[in-house]
Every structure is written in structure tokens, then in C-alpha cells.
Amino acid sequence: MPQSVTAFLLLLPVVILFGLSVIYPVIETIRVSFWEIRGLGKPHFVGFDNYIRLFSDPVFHGTLLTTLIFTLGVTFVAVAIGWSLALLCAFAPKQTAIFRLMVFATFGISEAVAGYIWISIFRPGEAGLLNGILTAVGLEQFAQPWLGGANTALIALIVTASWSAVGLPLLLSFASVQAIPRSILEAAYMDGAKPLTMMWHIMMPLSLPGARVAIFLTLLSSLRAFDIVFVLTAGGPARATETVGFFMYRESMTQFNLGYGAAATVILLIAVLVVSTPAIAQRTKGAK
């Protein structure tokens, strides 16, 4: 049997699965976005009306801004912390193995569970761990209902999502640092370079590929954030933390405006493609 046919047959199950679980839902979502479907009522074809409504909807504008702030915030915080920890751990890789495992464990916890953990930390009054600690150390003037203010709720969301996400940048950056040839580091050491100098001039630039992958993956996952928003703030207070993912859910699942929710989904899909296509193209070019 020709090799190409064998390859095709071996790939076929994955292609079918991919088609059914990804391609078909995407095509169906795009199709539904051109219809008005409210509850159990009869659907009506409305063409681009859902998109026109979406782009003139101030609520959706607010949602886009919130998503942008959330995505950039989580990416910056998670990658900065993960990368920094990776650089520090590189000086004592064996001794820091358990520490790295503990940090990576947060990545293995689902976002919904992370949300529930942090709700008890941000709970208002002394019932919340954070407020309880602040009160115990004499900083009760800083204790507040963290999830009740528009700004503090968004910061709380970014902190929670970053905590959940930091494990992956740490892992990728550490792998990148470990791939730096030892001879370069030894030569720098013998030339009298201090650890900070080595970190800044050698380890950081040479571990950039790993950090870039971490940025790309963290950007993608935080762009699609839903679970953590649903659990921690339900998009509140007063929609201040509503991301596009939550907007989609609210429109489609609670208000059952399926067509409108599908239009928001398509916008999110385009945003994900815009973010991921250049990165994938660059990696493909690099592989060639």
C-alpha cells in the first residue's frame, strides 16, 4: 500500500474526531449567528443584523475592553512571574524541583476549582482569608469587599487567573533555560560575571523562545476565559468583569438569544485566529 494511503488511513480517526468536535460546531455556530433564535420560538433569518447589533452594543464594547485588560493582565503577570521563577530556579535546579512541582500543580487545577478556592480568600468581612489576615496584622483599613468593586473585582480575577496559569510559563521557561549550553554559562562565570549579569545578558535572551510560547499559550487561554469569571464574579459587579466568553454564555444560555451569542462567539474566534495565526506561521517557518 502506498505510504500516502497508509498515512491517510492512520490519520482518518483523528480527522473525523476533529471534524465532529471542532469543525462542525464552528460551522454550525457561524450558521446560527445569521439567525435570530429566542427561547423555544421559531428562528428567523436576519443576515448580519446580529453583528451590526453587536458592534453598536455598548455592553459588548465594555466586554471587549474588559477582555483586553484581563487577557493582557493575566499574560503579563503569569509570564513575568513564571519566567522570573524559572530563571531563579535555574541556579539550583535539583533543590528547587519540589518548589517547581508545587507551582505547576496550580496549573493542573481546573479554573472553576481555582475560582472556588479564591472566593473564600476574597469573601467580604472577616470570613474572607485575605481580610482576616489584613485585620490580624493590623491593616484592617485595607480590608474590603474585593469582589464588590469594579476595579478590585477585575484585579481579583486577574490575580486568580494568573495564580492558576503561572505553572505553564514556569515550565516552558525553565525548559528553555535548561537548554542553554552549560559552556556559555561556565565561560561567563570564569570571566567574572555575577549571577544577575548572567541572568540579564545570557539566560533571559536565550530563554526567550520558551517565554514566547508561554506568552502565546497564556494569551490564547485567557482570551477564552469563562469558568473563572463564572465562579468568581459571575461577570459582576454590574457586568464590570464580564469577558467575551461570559457574554457569550449569558446571551446564549441564560437569555437564550442563540443567534446573538453565536455572533459574539464568531468575534471571539476571529480574535483567537488573529492572535494565533502569526505565531503558528512563525513557528512553521522556523521549523522549515
Place this chain on the structure above:
Amino acid sequence: MGSALTLLSTSAWAQAPKNIEFLTWLGGPDRTVLDQLAAGFEAKHPEFHVEIKVVTSQGDARGGMRTALLGGERPDLVSNTWPAFRKELADADILRDLSDVWKTNGWDKALSTTWQELSTTDGAVYGVPYIFGYRSGIWHAPADLKTIGLQAFPTSYDDFLATFDPLRKAGFAEPIVMPAKVYAHTEWFETLLLRTAGPDAITDLGSHKITWTDPKVVEALRQYARLFDAHCCGDSKLMYATHWDDAADRVFVQHKANFLQIGMWINARAISQYHLKPGTDFGLGKFPALGHGFDDASIVDAKEILATKIGNNPEGADLFLDYIVSAEGANTIAKLGFTTPSANVDASIYDPVMAASVDYVNAGPVRFVLGDLLPGSLVDEYRLALQQFIGDPKEENIVPTLERIEAAAGRAY
């Protein structure tokens, strides 16, 4: 041997109970009620088996129910708690009109005219209510009120507002704990609307026969603003961060707040979680009187079971509904800590708080929670607009708030 086996299997097949498929989202104590009703019904009617199919969903369960029905489920019965959803199901030709069955089966004797009216959509009745909750009650710890010399719950709205300052001076940070994180901030507004504008205003607003900018609604929101003028609550951030369970903890565990208006599930929580005695450690006060002539009216929520025309066993479905309103069914519900609208219930089963809630509801006209009467796409906007109003509850924000809800209503109906 072969003939014997064939005879046996034929006999078994002939005797297999007929399924009654029941679609619901309910879990926890509500599911226990359904399980026990099903068990009691099957003991009486062994020729039937009630198969309870649960739709898993979070938040508003209507999404899950719609998905199940659109996905091909063909139940004989469905759970419901939203009159607006009942209308949606009826308009989609899913429900079966039971108006005649109510009379022939005597359900109109077990359930009062009020309950029949509440269960009616466009002139037809599609099921029976089996649980109701008094939503105009104000939960409180009597001992905490005694610290300011209050021996009984205030009867007038002015007297109620006058308790806030003394309570604050006595060390309670929040006279009213207002859980504004999701929906519970609307509870106060809805009873104030009922008490100022009357039951017909709730019905008319729910069906958009009057607008949200109607003077009656404006006056209700003004009365709502009086709560905040009288320093009822914590700051807006605290209200936005509070859900009803946090609120209950602050009243009954931390004793940092005094009044909470939320559904009857506090009764079960106070007994099972806080281990409090109903009527002694916690009480349910009747919403204070405003003197507009509607002070005996109540907001209620209710759970009902609706019959469909898409199921395969309408006969079994009707028998199950009949069982639910019977004395046996009603007493099962009462023993599990819920109040039932069926007149066949033995009221001595109720604890003092449940009994009080039944008395309040029976004292006057009742209306469903306004949020449950509204179309799904309007409810969010309504709750959000009120959330933003309580952030700055000034007179000049009253009309703009209602105009915003009215704009959303224009799109929703």
C-alpha cells in the same frame, strides 16, 4: 421449557410498569421531595414508574431545560418555577391544557382560586403548583432586635426604617444585609411595588401592559430609595460582593446584620446548618405596612409540575399530579420542610416559621416574583439596572433607571 420461558417473559413484559418521564433540573432538598413523591405514588400505583430525568445546569436552569427539549427529550411532565417559561413552553405547543382535568379531578377544591389564577397562562392551566415560598417575609434574629428594645417585628414601614439608626448604634454594621451580587436586591423592590401599586401592577408590569416608567413603578422605586436614605445597608461594594448565603451567615452566625429578605430556603438552612430553633432563634416578619391598601398582599415563588403533549403517558402524568395535591402527597411535602398550596395538607406538620408564612400568604392576594414573570432577556437588565441604582440611590437616578429597564423591555416583548 421453551414455552415456559416464553410465557414467563410475556407475563413479565405485560406487567412491566409504564414509564412516566419527568424532566427537572432540581437537586438537593427539592429533589428529595420529588423522589419521595415518586416513591409514594409508585407504592399506590405499581403499574407506573416515575423516571426522573435531571438536566444539569448552573444559574438559570431554563437554558438547560430548553436544550433538553430541543435535543429531543419527550417528557410527560416538566418542572417549572417561572410563569414566563410556562408561557414560552405553551407558545411552543409543548404543554397540555389541563383546565378540564382540574375540575374533573377536584384539583380546584385542593387548590384555591388564587393558585389556579397563578397557574393560568392565556386562559389555560397546564399543571399544578406543589411548593410555594413566601418571598415578602423578612428574616431576623429576635434576640438581636431586643437589644434595641424591640419585642416584636415592626409593623409599619416608617417604624421599620426607624430601627436602622438604633441598630447601628447597638453595633450592627448592616441593619439590612442586601445581597446584590446576583438577584436578591430585587426582593425588597418587588414587595414595595406590590404594597404601593397593588397586585394588578405586578401582573401588568410582568406582561408589559404598563411601562416601567409608570408613576406607580416610580413611586415604588422611591420607597426603595428610602431604605438607603435611612442608612439600611453597607456600602455598595459590600452589597455587590454579597450573595444570599453570605448574607444569612452575617445575620444568624456573625450577628453583624439584622434583616434579610430572601426565600424560604433560609428556614432549611437555619435549622440544618445553623442548628437554630424556628420561631425562637430566628423569625420571619411580615413585610411592614405602607398604608396604601395592599398590606396583606404577598410575593411568592412556587414550583409546579406541568403536563406536556409530547410525552407518551398522559394518563400516568395526570395520576401523578393528582397524587401530588392529595393529602398523602401534600403531607410528604410538608414533612420535608416545604409549604404546599394544597388545602389537603395537615397544617400541624409545619414548624412555627412555616406556619407563619402560610398565614401571611393566605391573608391576601398573591403574585409571583416579578423577576420570574419577565422574559429571560429582560430579567438580566432589570437586575443590573437595580444593582446600579443602589450604587447611587438618589431621586435623580430613579427615572433614568426605570427608563433603562423600559428600553430593554421594548426589545424583549
